[in-house]
Structure formats: C-alpha cells, structure tokens
Amino acid sequence: MDFLIGWLAIIPSYATPLLLASLGLIICERAGVLNLGAEGLMAVGAMTGAIIVLSGGNPWAALGGGAVAAAALALLFGLATVVKRADHTLSGLAIVAIGLGMTGVLGRPYVQKTFPGIETLGDLFGIDRGTVFGRIVAVQDPVTIALPLVVFALWWWLQKTRSGLRLTAVGENPAAADVAGIDIQLTQLAAVLASGVLCGLAGAYLSVATSHVWVEGMVAARGWVAIALVIFARWNPARALLGALLFGAADALVPRLQAIGADFPVYLTMTAPYILTLGVLVLSSLRGKTSGEPGFLGRVYLRQDKH
Amino acid sequence: MIDTLHQSGGRGTLFPGTPPALDLRGIDKAFDGKPALVDASFSLEWGEVHAIVGENGAGKSTLMNVAAGVYAADGGEQTIDGKARSPRSPMEATAAGLGMVHQHFRLVQSFTVSENILLSLGRDSRIRTPAQAAAAIAAKAAEVGLPVDPARVVADLSTAERQRVEIVRVLLLGARILILDEPTAVLSEEEAKMLLSFVRRLARQGHAVVLITHKFREVAGFCDRITIMRHGKTVMAGAPVADIDEGEVARLMVGEALAVSERPLSSPGAVNLSVSGLTQKPDRFGQGLNALNFELHAGEVLGIAGVGGNGQEELVACLTGLSRQDQGSIRLGGRDLSRASPYDRRKAGLRIIPSDRFETGLVRELSIAENLALTQVAKGNFGGTFFLNRKGMRHAATAAIQSFDIRGASPERAAALLSGGNAQKVLLARELDAGMKVLVAHSPSRGLDMKATLFVRNAIKQAVEGGAACLLISEDLNEVLSLSHRVAVMNRGSIAGCRAIGDVTPEWIGALLAGHV
Numbered sequence: 001m002d003f004l005i006g007w008l009a010i011i012p013s014y015a016t017p018l019l020l021a022s023l024g025l026i027i028c029e030r031a032g033v034l035n036l037g038a039e040g041l042m043a044v045g046a047m048t049g050a051i052i053v054l055s056g057g058n059p060w061a062a063l064g065g066g067a068v069a070a071a072a073l074a075l076l077f078g079l080a081t082v083v084k085r086a087d088h089t090l091s092g093l094a095i096v097a098i099g100l101g102m103t104g105v106l107g108r109p110y111v112q113k114t115f116p117g118i119e120t121l122g123d124l125f126g127i128d129r130g131t132v133f134g135r136i137v138a139v140q141d142p143v144t145i146a147l148p149l150v151v152f153a154l155w156w157w158l159q160k161t162r163s164g165l166r167l168t169a170v171g172e173n174p175a176a177a178d179v180a181g182i183d184i185q186l187t188q189l190a191a192v193l194a195s196g197v198l199c200g201l202a203g204a205y206l207s208v209a210t211s212h213v214w215v216e217g218m219v220a221a222r223g224w225v226a227i228a229l230v231i232f233a234r235w236n237p238a239r240a241l242l243g244a245l246l247f248g249a250a251d252a253l254v255p256r257l258q259a260i261g262a263d264f265p266v267y268l269t270m271t272a273p274y275i276l277t278l279g280v281l282v283l284s285s286l287r288g289k290t291s292g293e294p295g296f297l298g299r300v301y302l303r304q305d306k307h
Numbered sequence: 308m309i310d311t312l313h314q315s316g317g318r319g320t321l322f323p324g325t326p327p328a329l330d331l332r333g334i335d336k337a338f339d340g341k342p343a344l345v346d347a348s349f350s351l352e353w354g355e356v357h358a359i360v361g362e363n364g365a366g367k368s369t370l371m372n373v374a375a376g377v378y379a380a381d382g383g384e385q386t387i388d389g390k391a392r393s394p395r396s397p398m399e400a401t402a403a404g405l406g407m408v409h410q411h412f413r414l415v416q417s418f419t420v421s422e423n424i425l426l427s428l429g430r431d432s433r434i435r436t437p438a439q440a441a442a443a444i445a446a447k448a449a450e451v452g453l454p455v456d457p458a459r460v461v462a463d464l465s466t467a468e469r470q471r472v473e474i475v476r477v478l479l480l481g482a483r484i485l486i487l488d489e490p491t492a493v494l495s496e497e498e499a500k501m502l503l504s505f506v507r508r509l510a511r512q513g514h515a516v517v518l519i520t521h522k523f524r525e526v527a528g529f530c531d532r533i534t535i536m537r538h539g540k541t542v543m544a545g546a547p548v549a550d551i552d553e554g555e556v557a558r559l560m561v562g563e564a565l566a567v568s569e570r571p572l573s574s575p576g577a578v579n580l581s582v583s584g585l586t587q588k589p590d591r592f593g594q595g596l597n598a599l600n601f602e603l604h605a606g607e608v609l610g611i612a613g614v615g616g617n618g619q620e621e622l623v624a625c626l627t628g629l630s631r632q633d634q635g636s637i638r639l640g641g642r643d644l645s646r647a648s649p650y651d652r653r654k655a656g657l658r659i660i661p662s663d664r665f666e667t668g669l670v671r672e673l674s675i676a677e678n679l680a681l682t683q684v685a686k687g688n689f690g691g692t693f694f695l696n697r698k699g700m701r702h703a704a705t706a707a708i709q710s711f712d713i714r715g716a717s718p719e720r721a722a723a724l725l726s727g728g729n730a731q732k733v734l735l736a737r738e739l740d741a742g743m744k745v746l747v748a749h750s751p752s753r754g755l756d757m758k759a760t761l762f763v764r765n766a767i768k769q770a771v772e773g774g775a776a777c778l779l780i781s782e783d784l785n786e787v788l789s790l791s792h793r794v795a796v797m798n799r800g801s802i803a804g805c806r807a808i809g810d811v812t813p814e815w816i817g818a819l820l821a822g823h824v
C-alpha cells in the first residue's frame with residue numbers, strides 16, 4: 001500500500017516534463033516542422049533554470065529563464081529549417097548536439113550543487129499529510145496541477161478555433177494554406193518558437209522542480225521519449241496527457257522499486273526509456289496510415305512560382 | 308487575326324453597356340525562361356459561360372492562374388469589372404470577386420468541410436467557429452442548389468463532392484466571377500451534366516463563368532462563347548459558340564502541325580505485341596480500361612494520342628506488369644505475358660520509358676553507372692552474388708555516356724543531379740539495348756527542350772528501324788504525329804479510333820480527343 005501511494009504520488013512529476021515537451025512538439029509538428037531537437041532544448045532549459053536559482057533567482061523566474069533560453073536555440077533551428085529550408089532531421093540532430101555540448105561546457109561550474117526548488121502544494125497550503133489523499137496531493141506543485149488546463153486549452157485551440165486550424169492546415173497541406181492566404185513561414189516559425197518555450201520549460205522543470213540540482217546529461221533521453229509520445233498521442237494533446245501519465249508511471253516505477261530495496265541491474269534503469277520508446281514506435285507503425293501524422297511533416301514546401 | 312476576332316464577341320453579352328467582367332490583354336508569362344503565354348488575351352462578359360479550349364500545355368491554366376493572382380504576369384493588362392486590377396495573390400483576387408477552382412483541389416484532407424472553408428475566410432470575417440461556418444455553408448449550398456454536407460471529412464468525399472465544396476467555398480467568399488479549370492475531367496457523365504446545368508444557372512443569375520474543357524460537346528451544349536488557345540497564344544478570342552463548328556475548333560486547337568504525310572513502314576514485320584480485351588475496373592482515383600485491342604508490328608510506331616487521365620497511366624501499368632488487368636491478354640512475340648512479373652516481361656524483351664523518369668525509371672540517389680546497371684545486375688552481368696563488378700559497371704557507363712552524349716555526367720554522379728534531358732538519355736541508354744523487342748514510351752519528351760526532344764525522338768526512330776516495335780503514348784499531338792505509323796486516340800479508357808497516319812485529319816482527331824464519337 002505504501003509502495004502504491006508513493007508511486008502514485010511521484011507519477012505526475014515524472015509525467016510533467018514529458019507532457020510539456022510533447023505539447024511543444026505537437027504544436028511544432030502540426031505546423032509541419034519535424035523537431036528532433038527536443039533533447040537539446042530540454043538540456044538548455046534545465047541548465048539555465050539551475051543557473052538562475054543558483055545565482056539567487058526565484059524558481060519561477062528560473063522556469064521562465066529556461067523557456068527563453070531554449071526558445072533562443074529553437075529560433076536558430078527555425079531559421080535553418082523554415083527560412084533557409086534546411087533538412088529538418090539533420091537540423092534537429094544538430095540542435096541536440098549543440099544543446100548537449102553547450103550545457104556540458106557552460107554548466108560545468110554549477111554541477112552537483114543542490115538548491116531549493118518551487119514550492120509544493122503541501123508547502124503552499126499546509127495540506128495534512130496524514131491521509132492518503134494528503135500524501136499524494138501534498139507533493140504536487142502548481143505546474144503539475146495546472147497542466148491539464150493547459151492541455152484542454154491547447155486541444156480547444158487546435159480543434160475549435162480558426163487560428164488553430166490555420167496552424168494544422170500548414171502542416172497538412174501547405175498548398176491549400178497558401179491559397180487561403182496563410183503566411184506559411186511565419187506560422188511555422190511561431191510554432192517552432194512555441195516548441196522551444198515548452199521544451200525549455202520541460203527541461204527547467206526537471207532541474208528546478210524535480211531534482212533541485214543540475215548534472216550533465218540529466219535530461220536522460222526524455223526529449224526522445226517526448227518525440228515518441230507525440231506519435232503515440234497521434235498529435236492530439238489530450239492523448240498526450242494520457243500517454244505522459246503512462247510513460248511517467250513506467251518511468252517512476254524503477255526508482256520506486258529501488259527505494260523498497262528491489263535489486264535492479266543499472267543498465268535496465270538506463271535503457272528502460274529507450275526500450276519503452278522503441279516499443280511505442282513499433283506499435284504505432286503497425287497502426288499504419290491512420291496515425292494522424294501531419295501530411296506534410298518534415299518536408300519543405302516551395303511554391304511553384306513566387307510574386 | 309486576334310483583333311478581328313475580338314469584334315465577334317458581342318453575342319454573349321447579356322448586360323449591354325457594362326464593362327467586361329474580366330479582361331486580359333497581351334499577357335506574357337515565362338517559367339524559367341520558357342514562354343508559357345505569349346501575348347494571350349481573354350475577355351469575359353457578365354452573364355455568360357465562356358469556354359477555353361486548347362491542347363495540353365496550351366497555357367489555359369496558366370492564363371487563368373494569372374487572372375486569379377496565383378502567378379504574376381510578366382507583361383500585359385488586366386481588368387476586373389472594368390477596373391485595372393492585377394491581383395498579387397489569390398486573396399486579392401477573391402477580394403475583387405474572382406474565384407478559381409483549380410484542376411487539383413486545394414483542400415486539407417483531414418479537415419471537415421466546414422474547417423476547410425473556415426480556413427480560407429479572412430481575419431475580418433464574421434464567421435469564426437466551425438459551427439458558424441457550417442451554418443453559412445448549408446445556407447449557401449441551399450441557395451445555389453449544390454448539395455454539400457459541412458460536417459463530413461474531406462478525405463471521405465468523392466471527387467464530385469470535393470469539387471462542390473470548392474465551388475461553394477469560392478461562392479461563399481463572394482466570387483461573382485467563377486473560373487473552373489477542367490472541372491468535368493474528373494466527373495462521370497451524370498455528374499458533369501449536373502455541374503454544367505448549375506453553371507448555366509449561375510450565369511443566368513448574372514455571374515460570369517470560365518469553363519476550361521476538352522469536350523466540344525460541353526462547349527456546344529452549355530457555353531455562350533469560346534476562346535481557343537495554342538502554344539500560349541489566343542488563336543480565337545471569344546467567338547459565339549453558335550457560329551463555329553467542331554471541325555474548325557479542332558483545326559484551330561491543333562494547328563498546322565497536322566500536315567502529315569504518308570509514312571510507309573521501313574520494314575513491316577511480324578506482330579511483336581498483341582493486346583486483346585484488356586480490361587480493368589476503375590479504382591477510386593483512376594480511369595478504368597475498357598477492352599483495349601491493338602497489335603504492334605516490328606518496325607512500327609503506334610501512337611496513342613489523348614488528353615491525360617483517359618487511361619494512359621493505367622495502360623502503361625498493365626503493360627509493365629505493375630498492375631494486373633481484370634481481363635484480357637498481353638502477348639509478346641507469341642508468348643503469353645498476361646500474368647508475368649515485370650522482370651519476366653523485361654526478359655521477354657519489353658522496355659519501358661515511363662512518363663515520370665524518377666518515379667519508376669531512375670533511382671535518384673544512385674549513381675549513373677548504378678542506374679545503367681540496374682536492369683543487368685539480376686542477370687549476373689556485373690558479377691556474382693557477393694561481389695559487384697564496379698569496374699565493369701563504370702566502363703559500361705562511360706561507353707553509354709559517350710554514345711548517348713549525356714552531358715554533365717560521369718559514372719559516379721548521382722542521377723538526381725542530371726537535367727531532365729540528360730536523365731532521359733540515361734534511361735534511353737539503359738532501355739534501348741539489344742534485347743529490346745517492344746518499347747513502351749510514355750510522354751518521352753515531356754518537359755525537355757528542343758534539342759533533347761529531337762534526340763529522344765531520333766533514338767526511338769532508330770530503335771524501330773532496327774526491328775523493334777514502339778507503343779508511343781503521349782499527350783503531345785505533335786510528338787504522336789511526327790513518329791507514328793498508325794495513330795489511335797484514347798478516351799475514357801477506350802480506344803476511340805485508330806487510323807494509318809496518312810488518313811489522319813484534324814477533324815477526326817479533334818472529334819475523338821473531345822470525346823465526340
């Protein structure tokens with residue numbers, strides 16, 4: 001019972017960064033830009049967040065700072081893919097390399113220094129930790145609690161509003177969007193920036209809200225998992241919430257089992273996210289064409305003739 | 308000539324004294340230096356349905372795309388409803404009351420009808436949600452009498468339904484000038500009739516409609532005036548349909564190129580290919596084939612003319628073995644190949660030049676040497692199971708590059724880097740080998756310049772003189788007429804007629820092309 005409660009209590013904190021990042025990727029890919037750079041963007045967010053708190057900043061400001069820093073890197077990606085029409089896959093991988101490399105160097109002075117994170121609901125509202133409910137809710141933080149609302153808002157925007165449709169149209173059929181008078185480059189650039197903000201937020205959440213420390217490589221493939229999660233979610237934010245809980249639960253299981261003394265080979269813990277990701281991708285590919293993938297994802301649109 | 312014809316344009320005017328709905332004068336337009344429109348003109352009156360006819364590539368779509376703001380003209384004058392207007396985008400054309408339904412629809416497949424229409428409404432439109440859009444669409448559809456269900460997803464709609472969505476969208480955006488680019492090409496007889504009656508009704512209510520079509524029947528039955536284009540020029544501007552007969556249209560459409568002479572077979576030979584009763588049911592996207600019969604003799608070119616999309620792709624696919632006919636047989640040199648694999652057909656002597664060089668012809672990423680060796684490797688010509696004889700491939704490629712004069716090529720270069728003409732030469736070098744008995748060439752000079760075109764045609768001539776037989780399928784009438792010994796015309800998946808080249812007349816070919824049997 002204790003084991004179960006402990007597990008349930010930490011699932012949201014595992015799910016949150018995955019969800020934040022995949023929401024960003026959904027926006028980006030709905031606009032037709034394949035963003036494989038999530039891992040690098042998250043690393044930049046995580047390191048920036050840690051540096052801000054360690055330099056005496058407010059944890060909330062640290063979340064914001066992480067988002068801005070990752071957005072700056074995403075802007076570079078956007079300039080390459082959207083403006084210069086470079087290959088999406090290669091540019092994405094370059095962003096991963098830049099993000100990981102940069103954080104490795106710039107973050108070196110800040111490694112392994114713990115710091116206070118954002119306050120939990122327990123701290124904020126003095127929730128009684130005696131009950132089961134209390135034990136689960138008290139360890140949650142405001143970001144986690146607010147996230148379902150964000151998911152709903154994003155789903156509504158994509159599905160029900162004109163500007164959301166315009167974004168999706170760009171990724172589905174840019175020729176149709178073009179005729180409808182939509183500025184394709186501007187839309188895609190905005191979408192790339194949004195993915196930068198959300199991936200940065202996800203990374204900063206990891207360091208500032210979850211671990212309260214920065215270590216090189218702490219993103220630990222969560223960026224890649226988020227990419228798989230988008231496919232699992234069929235580019236739908238509501239399904240991404242579900243998927244993030246699922247992935248988060250699996251991810252949280254290992255440390256929980258270790259905590260109760262189960263003897264686990266380290267390599268299993270290390271490879272679990274990759275194996276999970278691979279499994280999801282195989283399963284989704286079995287589903288075939290109805291996967292919800294944007295029709296023009298990762299391709300470069302060139303109008304035949306320009307004015 | 309154009310000037311005198313301009314004066315004949317009075318009859319279609321239902322509203323005397325009003326300026327023309329659309330007037331295009333002296334329009335020039337070139338793509339990458341290749342002229343597509345040369346001093347083209349077009350004038351549309353309110354209240355009329357105006358047909359534009361012309362061969363494929365005549366410039367009909369380009370001219371209308373200029374009017375609709377998709378392309379910018381290089382020169383010329385444009386007015387809409389009497390005001391000088393050269394729309395710089397489809398949105399601007401829409402704002403001026405002009406809407407175009409393109410040959411290839413511009414709809415997002417995964418969206419519903421309402422979502423698609425919502426998309427094209429400007430920011431200042433009062434319609435903001437799919438629900439509001441659905442209501443507006445339903446109202447418009449009922450008003451104009453075109454059934455459209457706003458809630459359905461476009462991917463689930465038939466072609467005719469998608470077309471109705473496009474039309475309702477354009478009308479909802481406020482178009483009073485409606486341009487339809489080959490709308491009936493994708494419709495069944497019944498559907499076409501419905502659409503054309505609708506278009507007539509719209510004109511009677513005061514709209515102006517441009518109808519691009521290949522079918523004289525539709526011109527005669529539903530249009531007020533006709534404009535004929537050839538090679539980017541207007542060769543007849545807005546003549547009243549009542550004053551013109553089909554033969555004249557065919558002559559103007561096809562031009563003087565039809566002055567063909569007898570072309571005796573240099574070595575009339577045995578039947579190399581015989582196709583009988585070839586039938587295939589139409590699938591969701593394509594045209595079916597209706598009991599095609601023809602024979603191909605050694606030393607002969609049989610040209611198949613016809614407007615694209617009348618079953619040419621399907622015929623080629625059946626011949627190559629990429630798709631399987633439902634009925635009928637294909638025999639090559641006496642062997643029944645009806646169920647043979649593409650590889651076995653090749654072994655039997657069938658060679659293909661597909662219409663899209665890089666789709667089923669060459670592999671973009673492979674080098675020229677590899678592309679040339681592609682059909683030989685399986686036979687073991689370039690080494691065994693484990694080691695490829697790269698050196699041999701390179702030698703063979705060097706020889707081919709020389710004898711076919713492939714410019715800008717070296718054996719190691721990727722095929723993707725070749726220009727269209729040189730890519731086609733690589734394909735020819737590979738296909739026109741000693742084992743060839745039958746060559747199926749589909750639009751072999753599409754997109755090539757004069758020199759490359761000549762080269763390709765000469766290569767085919769030589770191959771045939773060497774004893775092969777060639778089935779030449781092309782939308783380019785000039786090409787068919789300059790190479791063929793016999794000419795057949797394909798229409799709606801059938802062979803509408805076949806004549807020896809000496810008996811081909813413009814009237815005959817024009818009538819068959821237009822589906823007027």
Ligand SMILES: Nc1ncnc2c1ncn2[C@@H]1O[C@H](COP(=O)(O)OP(=O)(O)O)[C@@H](O)[C@H]1O
Nearest residue numbers: 304305338343362363364365366367368369370
């Ligand atoms: N976007 C384009 N880029 C390059 N060439 C084009 C383009 N559109 C049309 N063309 C060329 O312009 C000519 C006229 O084409 P088009 O207007 O489509 O003919 P039609 O509609 O009468 O069949 C053709 O030679 C075609 O290859």
Ligand SMILES: [Mg+2]
Nearest residue numbers: 367368369410
């Ligand atoms: Mg056309």
